[in-house]
Amino acid sequence: MSNENQTASTVPIGNSELRIHPLGLGTNTFNRAEEPSDFHTVLDGFVERGGNFIDTADMYSHWVPGNSGGESESVIGQWLSSRGNRDDVVVATKVSGKPDLLGLAPETIKSGAEASLRRLQTDHIDVYYAHYQDDDTPIEESAAAFDALVRAGTVRTVALSNFSVEAIDEWFRISRENGFVLPVALQPRYSLVARGYEDGLAAAARRHEMSVFPYQVLAGGFLTGKYRSEADLEGRARAGAVERYLTPEGLRVVEALDGVAAAHGTDVASVALAWATADGKVTAPLAAATSTAQLDQLFAAASLSLTADEVAALDEASASFR
Numbered sequence: 001m002s003n004e005n006q007t008a009s010t011v012p013i014g015n016s017e018l019r020i021h022p023l024g025l026g027t028n029t030f031n032r033a034e035e036p037s038d039f040h041t042v043l044d045g046f047v048e049r050g051g052n053f054i055d056t057a058d059m060y061s062h063w064v065p066g067n068s069g070g071e072s073e074s075v076i077g078q079w080l081s082s083r084g085n086r087d088d089v090v091v092a093t094k095v096s097g098k099p100d101l102l103g104l105a106p107e108t109i110k111s112g113a114e115a116s117l118r119r120l121q122t123d124h125i126d127v128y129y130a131h132y133q134d135d136d137t138p139i140e141e142s143a144a145a146f147d148a149l150v151r152a153g154t155v156r157t158v159a160l161s162n163f164s165v166e167a168i169d170e171w172f173r174i175s176r177e178n179g180f181v182l183p184v185a186l187q188p189r190y191s192l193v194a195r196g197y198e199d200g201l202a203a204a205a206r207r208h209e210m211s212v213f214p215y216q217v218l219a220g221g222f223l224t225g226k227y228r229s230e231a232d233l234e235g236r237a238r239a240g241a242v243e244r245y246l247t248p249e250g251l252r253v254v255e256a257l258d259g260v261a262a263a264h265g266t267d268v269a270s271v272a273l274a275w276a277t278a279d280g281k282v283t284a285p286l287a288a289a290t291s292t293a294q295l296d297q298l299f300a301a302a303s304l305s306l307t308a309d310e311v312a313a314l315d316e317a318s319a320s321f322r
Contacts, residue, residue, distance in 0.1 A: 009050070011283055013090070013211045014184025016157045018126060020053035020090050022277065023302045024213055026288040027054060031061040033074035038290075040079045045292040049299045053090045055187075055213065055286050057131055058116050059097035069098040070119050077121035091120060092127035092185075092213075094161060096134060104134035106145035113149055127185060128155040133163045140174050147180035159210075161187035165200040172208050183210060190214035190282065192223060192253050192272055192318040193245050199322075202281065211283040217276050218269055218287060219245055224297075225254055225261075225268035249320045256317035260310045266300050271314075273301035278311045 010019040025046045030039045043054070060072035073093060080086050095112035096104050109130075116125060128149065130142060149155035160168060160183050168186070175182050186205045190197040190212075197214065205212050218224055220241030226232060228251065233239040257268045264271070269287075276285045289295045306314075 010052075011211075013127065013157065013283075015209060016184050018090050018157065018184075020284060021051050021302070022284040023051060023273075023298055024053040024055045024092075024284050024286040025051055026215060026286040027056045027072045027076060028060045029288050029290055030056070030072040030075040031064045031067060033071045033078070036075045036078050039075045040082075041292065042289050042295065043076070043079050044083075045295045046289070047085070047089065049295060051299070052088060053092070053284065055092045055215075057094035057097060057129070058101065058112055058119075059094070059099070059131070062099055068100070070115065073116055073119035077119050081121045086122055090126045091122070092129065092159070093120070093125055094129035094131035096131040104130055104132075104137045104142040104145075106141050109142065109145040109149070113154060117154060124154055124156060126156045127159050128157070129159045129161045129185075129187060130163070131161050133167050139167065139171050140178065143171055143175050143180045144178070147175070147178075150181045157181075157184045159183050159185035159187065161215075162189075165204045168201075168204045168208065183208070185211040185213055185283075187213050187215055187286070189216050190276060191217045191219045192257075192275060192314060193219050193250055193321045195318060195322045198281070212281075213284055213286050214276060214282050215286045217273055217285040222246075222250065223254070223257065223269060223272035225257065228254065253314070253318045253321075256314050260306065260314065263310070264304060266304060267297045269297045270301040270304055271306070273298065274304040274306050275311060275314050277301075278306050 011022050012019050054076060056072045056076055059069045061067055062069035093116050095109055101108050101112045146158045158181055172182060188197045188201050222242045222245040227242045233243060257271050260271045261268045273285050276282055287298050289298060
């Protein structure tokens with residue numbers, strides 16, 4: 001990134017030279033590479049509002065009938081190529097979850113990176129994640145493969161997602177012993193209705209000076225406030241992801257969000273995102289958007305400051321999800 005784009009409102013990724021706006025765009029909904037225009041509109045709107053951090057994975061979105069994975073990367077690659085703005089954005093992608101490239105064997109990592117580079121139409125990946133912990137492959141082999149990609153210049157930084165505290169500590173120990181590049185970021189699941197990160201993972205991130213980019217911060221859409229009864233789920237694509245939260249405990253969280261949102265004259269989703277970043281708990285939340293109106297909600301969160309009492313009230317309302 002050019003220095004003029006690095007303003008006081010950006011944050012570093014770990015101890016790397018990369019700096020980002022403190023809101024990342026999740027792109028697991030970019031599922032039609034042959035019809036990318038709507039997704040490109042969202043990407044355009046994201047950067048127009050000051051965003052520059054785009055998160056994807058090679059497995060997105062293999063679960064859609066007819067897809068095999070890589071569709072999101074292809075959509076982004078088409079956009080990067082047509083806009084000519086590769087140096088203005090930070091692109092993160094991941095390996096180990098695509099059905100034909102599972103795990104973290106060295107050849108899988110190498111092949112996954114090469115395929116992602118082709119789909120993204122770029123010569124480098126800014127942040128490359130080990131997407132899922134692989135207990136069948138020695139960490140030393142996986143870490144060495146990621147290190148080789150950095151040394152080759154095709155990957156700028158390495159990161160971990162969905163790893164246990166023990167595996168994170170082991171990755172760092174092995175990397176230090178062997179002189180491998182150290183991971184700069186961690187991507188855990190984290191939200192008001194999934195607070196497990198706050199225990200060991202948060203401490204591990206601090207211990208290893210990793211930036212934290214949580215996913216599902218809006219809990220599949222539940223924390224937007226749109227889903228408050230079974231009737232709200234009818235005909236909704238996200239019904240399966242949201243249904244588990246439609247409990248008295250879940251609705252108590254939404255009610256608490258309602259109160260804070262009303263006090264600030266903002267949206268429930270904005271408050272849920274602002275809570276995640278309050279007190280420096282995470283570096284930047286990741287959130288998906290399918291319209292520019294949703295982007296407005298997301299960016300409102302980046303500039304929303306909650307009071308200590310508001311954070312405490314949300315903490316209390318969501319205590320059963322710790």
